[in-house]
Amino acid sequence: MEVIIQPNAELAARSVADLIAQSLLVKPDSVLGFATGCTMEPVYDHLVRKHQDEGLDFSRCRTFNLDEYVGLEVKDPCSYHYFMCRRFFDCVNIDKRNTHLPDGMADNLEAECAHYEQLIVANGGIDLQLLGIGQNGHLGFNEPLSAFRSRTRVQTLSRVTRAQNAPLFPKPKQVPRRAITMGVGTILEARRCLLLATGVEKADVIAKAIEGPLTAMVTATALQLHPACTIILDAEAAGSLQEGDHYQWITPEQNGLPIASKYVSSQPGGATPLLAVKP
Numbered sequence: 001m002e003v004i005i006q007p008n009a010e011l012a013a014r015s016v017a018d019l020i021a022q023s024l025l026v027k028p029d030s031v032l033g034f035a036t037g038c039t040m041e042p043v044y045d046h047l048v049r050k051h052q053d054e055g056l057d058f059s060r061c062r063t064f065n066l067d068e069y070v071g072l073e074v075k076d077p078c079s080y081h082y083f084m085c086r087r088f089f090d091c092v093n094i095d096k097r098n099t100h101l102p103d104g105m106a107d108n109l110e111a112e113c114a115h116y117e118q119l120i121v122a123n124g125g126i127d128l129q130l131l132g133i134g135q136n137g138h139l140g141f142n143e144p145l146s147a148f149r150s151r152t153r154v155q156t157l158s159r160v161t162r163a164q165n166a167p168l169f170p171k172p173k174q175v176p177r178r179a180i181t182m183g184v185g186t187i188l189e190a191r192r193c194l195l196l197a198t199g200v201e202k203a204d205v206i207a208k209a210i211e212g213p214l215t216a217m218v219t220a221t222a223l224q225l226h227p228a229c230t231i232i233l234d235a236e237a238a239g240s241l242q243e244g245d246h247y248q249w250i251t252p253e254q255n256g257l258p259i260a261s262k263y264v265s266s267q268p269g270g271a272t273p274l275l276a277v278k279p
C-alpha cells in the first residue's frame with residue numbers, strides 16, 4: 001500500500017487526476033472504475049480541464065462505476081448516473097456506449113448484478129479503480145460486515161450512510177434504502193486501486209483503513225490485501241494516522257520508486273509536491 005499525503009484537497013485531487021490521465025496515455029482503451037461522492041468532484045473537474053486544455057482523449061476508454069441507488073431513474077438528479085453525466089461524461093469525448101453503471105431500476109436486480117460482473121469480465125477487467133470512502137469505512141456501498149469476497153449485489157444501506165448522503169437529497173427520507181454495489185471481491189480484482197480521501201471527517205476512518213486490523217466491519221481495510229493500491233490524502237484526512245511521521249520520513253528515492261516523475265502535474269504550477277510515501 002502506498003500512502004501519499006498532499007498539503008491540501010486540491011493537490012490531492014490533482015494527483016488522482018494525473019494518475020488517471022497517465023493510465024489513459026499508457027493505455028488509451030483503459031478500463032476505468034469510477035466513483036461518485038463530493039470528494040470526487042474536483043477529480044472530474046481536473047479531468048475535464050485536461051481534456052479541454054491538453055486534449056486528453058477519452059474516446060477509447062471504457063468505464064464502470066462502483067454503484068447506483070435502487071429505485072432512482074437515470075434522469076433523477078440524485079442518481080449516480082445523473083452525477084456522472086453532468087460532472088463528467090457530458091463534458092469529455094467519451095463514447096457513452098462505453099460507460100457503465102448498474103441499473104437500479106432493473107426488474108430483476110439479481111440478474112442485473114450478475115450481468116454487471118459479466119460485463120466487467122467481458123471488457124478484460126478493470127485497470128484502475130477509483131475509490132472514495134464512507135464515514136463507516138465502506139467502499140462503494142459495501143456496508144460494515146460485507147464479506148471481502150463479496151460480488152456485485154444489492155446492499156441495504158446503513159443508517160450512517162443514509163445520514164451521510166441525506167444532504168444530497170431534497171428530503172432525508174428520499175435517500176433510497178438499497179443500492180447495487182460492486183462487491184469488495186470485485187473491487188480487489190482491479191489491477192490497480194486508487195483511493196482518495198480528504199477532510200478532517202475522514203481522518204479516523206482512514207487511520208482504521210490503513211493502520212487498523214483487517215475487518216469486514218471496515219471494508220476499506222480489504223485494500224491492505226491489494227498488491228497495487230495507492231491512497232492519496234490531504235493533510236486533514238491523514239491527521240489521525242499513527243505512523244504519519246514515518247510515511248513522511250520515507251522518501252520516494254529511499255523506496256526506489258519513480259514517484260517524482262509519476263506524480264508530476266501537467267498543470268501550470270509544475271510538479272505536485274509530495275509529503276509522504278509508504279511502500
Ligand code: GLP
Pocket residue numbers: 035036037038039040066067131132133134135138139140141161165
Ligand atoms: C457514497 C458512495 C461511496 C463514496 C462515499 C463518500 O456512499 N457510495 O462510493 O465513497 O459516498 O462520499 P463523499 O466523497 O461525499 O464523502
